[in-house]
Amino acid sequence: SYELTQPPSVSVSPGQTARITCSGDALPKQYAYWYQQRPGQAPVLVIYKDSERPSGIPERFSGASSGTTVTLTISGVQAEDEADYYCQSADSSATVIFGGGTKLTVL
């Protein structure tokens, strides 16, 4: 079955840049979306259509797509960015699929 692959964890110091990748064979044909989930809270959309940022999401969040990999970049990481991040896309039959999630730790 189709999968989206994310690294289990990423660690950065405050002020540095965090990059979280998501890989999947269908990504060249399907948009990717990114969600932030803090402990005890529902997911929050931070990037849609590969690189668009919803209103209210800080400019330090950005997204990019290249071939079978999409990347969420958080520039100037702050302590409040510590959370789990999930990519989402769709398989060849347009069924929604989530990546396994990446835990971002701010050192």
Next chain:
Amino acid sequence: QVQLVQSGAEVKKPGASVTVSCKASGYTFTGYNIHWVRQAPGQGLEYMGWINPYTGGTNYAQRFQGRVTMTRDRSISTAYMYLSSLGSDDTALYYCTQGVVVVNTEYFHHWGQGTLVTVSS
């Protein structure tokens, strides 16, 4: 503003069934699919399927087919997710979310608060 308010926590015995409700407000209920996503303790997001509130049409993720039923009541802008034959691995937080269509798929801007379903003997 868009709000999705879910029903309260449930405790069920193995083999039982559960129904979770999701009441929508702040938008036209029949204009957007309602999707269900669950999250087991300490685990990632798992997609379950969607219902079209206008037509009642549904599409379920393969691993839940035969065990999940999604319905809606247009008169009260509420969607329901019914899951049967519960096992301990169904213990999870269940979310409803409003789908936003882009080309041939959807993404999720608004989420319910989640409903904890605990399956325990």
